[in-house]
Amino acid sequence: MRRSKRLVLLSKFLSDNPNRIFTLKYFGDKYDAAKSSISEDLNIIKDAFHEAGEGTLETIPGAAGGVRFRIKRPVEVIERFLAELSNILSDRSRIIPGGYLYMTDVIFSPEYSSKIGEIFAQLFVDAEPTCVLTVETKGIPLALMTARALGVPLVVARRDSRVTEGPSVNISYISGSSRRIQNMALPTRGLSEKARVLIVDDFMKGGGTARGMSELVREFGAEVVGVAVLVATAYPEEKLVKKYTSLMVLEKIDAERGEVSLKPVKIPIQKEGI
Amino acid sequence: MRRSKRLVLLSKFLSDNPNRIFTLKYFGDKYDAAKSSISEDLNIIKDAFHEAGEGTLETIPGAAGGVRFRIKRPVEVIERFLAELSNILSDRSRIIPGGYLYMTDVIFSPEYSSKIGEIFAQLFVDAEPTCVLTVETKGIPLALMTARALGVPLVVARRDSRVTEGPSVNISYISGSSRRIQNMALPTRGLSEKARVLIVDDFMKGGGTARGMSELVREFGAEVVGVAVLVATAYPEEKLVKKYTSLMVLEKIDAERGEVSLKPVKIPIQKEGI
Numbered sequence: 001m002r003r004s005k006r007l008v009l010l011s012k013f014l015s016d017n018p019n020r021i022f023t024l025k026y027f028g029d030k031y032d033a034a035k036s037s038i039s040e041d042l043n044i045i046k047d048a049f050h051e052a053g054e055g056t057l058e059t060i061p062g063a064a065g066g067v068r069f070r071i072k073r074p075v076e077v078i079e080r081f082l083a084e085l086s087n088i089l090s091d092r093s094r095i096i097p098g099g100y101l102y103m104t105d106v107i108f109s110p111e112y113s114s115k116i117g118e119i120f121a122q123l124f125v126d127a128e129p130t131c132v133l134t135v136e137t138k139g140i141p142l143a144l145m146t147a148r149a150l151g152v153p154l155v156v157a158r159r160d161s162r163v164t165e166g167p168s169v170n171i172s173y174i175s176g177s178s179r180r181i182q183n184m185a186l187p188t189r190g191l192s193e194k195a196r197v198l199i200v201d202d203f204m205k206g207g208g209t210a211r212g213m214s215e216l217v218r219e220f221g222a223e224v225v226g227v228a229v230l231v232a233t234a235y236p237e238e239k240l241v242k243k244y245t246s247l248m249v250l251e252k253i254d255a256e257r258g259e260v261s262l263k264p265v266k267i268p269i270q271k272e273g274i
Numbered sequence: 275m276r277r278s279k280r281l282v283l284l285s286k287f288l289s290d291n292p293n294r295i296f297t298l299k300y301f302g303d304k305y306d307a308a309k310s311s312i313s314e315d316l317n318i319i320k321d322a323f324h325e326a327g328e329g330t331l332e333t334i335p336g337a338a339g340g341v342r343f344r345i346k347r348p349v350e351v352i353e354r355f356l357a358e359l360s361n362i363l364s365d366r367s368r369i370i371p372g373g374y375l376y377m378t379d380v381i382f383s384p385e386y387s388s389k390i391g392e393i394f395a396q397l398f399v400d401a402e403p404t405c406v407l408t409v410e411t412k413g414i415p416l417a418l419m420t421a422r423a424l425g426v427p428l429v430v431a432r433r434d435s436r437v438t439e440g441p442s443v444n445i446s447y448i449s450g451s452s453r454r455i456q457n458m459a460l461p462t463r464g465l466s467e468k469a470r471v472l473i474v475d476d477f478m479k480g481g482g483t484a485r486g487m488s489e490l491v492r493e494f495g496a497e498v499v500g501v502a503v504l505v506a507t508a509y510p511e512e513k514l515v516k517k518y519t520s521l522m523v524l525e526k527i528d529a530e531r532g533e534v535s536l537k538p539v540k541i542p543i544q545k546e547g548i
Contacts, residue, residue: 100437
């Protein structure tokens with residue numbers, strides 16, 4: 001196969017399989033090329049991805065080593081995207097009677113959910129999550145796209161245990177905002193006790209749901225390595241989880257005046273070379 | 275920018291944005307290159323994607339024209355994947371008390387859901403769907419990945435109408451298998467009357483849920499262009515929807531003997547050149 005075609009196929013493959021390690025031998029066999037040729041291809045791809053701000057191509061030494069593509073966008077690019085997203089979501093036509101904000105089309109869109117998932121993945125990849133957890137329903141697209149970008153499985157807690165999913169661990173928790181008792185269930189085969197869990201959700205007000213998910217994780221003897229939400233409300237300031245990351249802060253919805261006050265956060269990550 | 279780097283970035287971009295049309299001018303500006311150079315790059319990518327069985331790069335003539343990447347895998351590749359998936363799902367450890375099959379880990383995994391979504395997209399792309407519809411919860415990952423591969427939005431019906439999503443259209447329908455009355459709701463702003471809807475779900479027994487979704491679509495004055503499910507049961511043979519496509523057929527679960535009889539279907543598509 002000629003170099004130009006290998007470059008095309010390797011670029012697509014790496015992009016489709018982020019955060020996973022592949023050996024040079026694997027690619028050599030796949031594309032019927034010498035390891036030295038693959039190595040040169042990977043250098044070209046590494047430079048191109050880096051210069052275009054797509055991400056890094058890292059070489060992992062050792063017996064389990066190989067090469068790994070990680071999505072890593074420059075902070076300015078992420079902040080520009082969040083500013084654009086805040087604008088879209090602040091449109092007055094999105095105000096719903098009762099003072100809610102219609103975000104469903106955005107968080108369910110493949111285009112936005114994949115970009116948001118890639119940002120979550122970038123922010124939490126160093127915590128080395130081995131799975132992503134959310135609770136049905138609206139967090140699922142963001143959580144799935146985060147799991148995809150991290151190359152790990154997705155686990156979804158249900159509001160009730162389901163006969164089709166077998167035995168489950170069930171918890172009750174108090175919703176932070178409505179103060180109502182809610183239920184959450186996860187099949188016993190859903191999480192191992194060695195799991196390092198990244199919790200993802202679309203929205204956080206009181207933080208009760210995220211706290212419920214944390215408790216569920218602890219019931220399995222597993223560990224929460226992060227909590228990521230797209231939008232958190234500014235009030236109450238004290239959430240029921242200590243540490244969380246939100247990409248946008250919702251300060252106020254003024255239904256009378258038709259004003260939404262939604263702001264992107266400053267991304268708390270450093271720029272790094274490769 | 276050198277050709278090799280453009281090839282890397284163009285390949286990634288096209289792969290990340292399937293089924294969407296981009297002009298040569300767009301790429302020329304993006305990569306600061308002459309249209310003639312971009313055109314040569316695209317020919318190399320077209321050949322590479324075609325030869326590797328990834329898909330086609332089509333040139334769309336006219337004022338709204340440009341180039342479009344469509345995922346199109348050879349039938350043998352799809353059938354091999356479905357055979358492997360059937361094997362995984364037929365494992366006796368997946369039998370759940372009550373005679374159900376545990377599929378959640380597979381349909382929620384980014385790896386499998388994206389492959390299944392790409393197959394659905396390939397099978398229905400010629401029907402020109404403008405959105406994908408599913409009902410919460412377990413169909414969401416497959417539906418999202420199908421929408422991603424088609425480059426169209428995802429719409430999710432809820433079991434109840436939600437205050438956070440504003441006014442909705444609600445229907446009641448009779449579940450095909452349990453004969454119980456169920457509800458389904460979709461925000462009025464969720465679908466336009468011009469929508470061409472591809473219905474996606476993980477599992478079909480009686481077909482009542484798919485029929486309910488079809489009725490919901492008709493309430494909006496929109497059109498159903500296809501129904502795609504991952505697994506359909508062999509019995510009842512008569513489903514409540516006339517036309518549907520399932521990738522696998524579940525014939526029997528024998529909990530006593532620990533036997534699952536799940537078979538991939540023969541894919542009903544023709545191989546085509548580009």
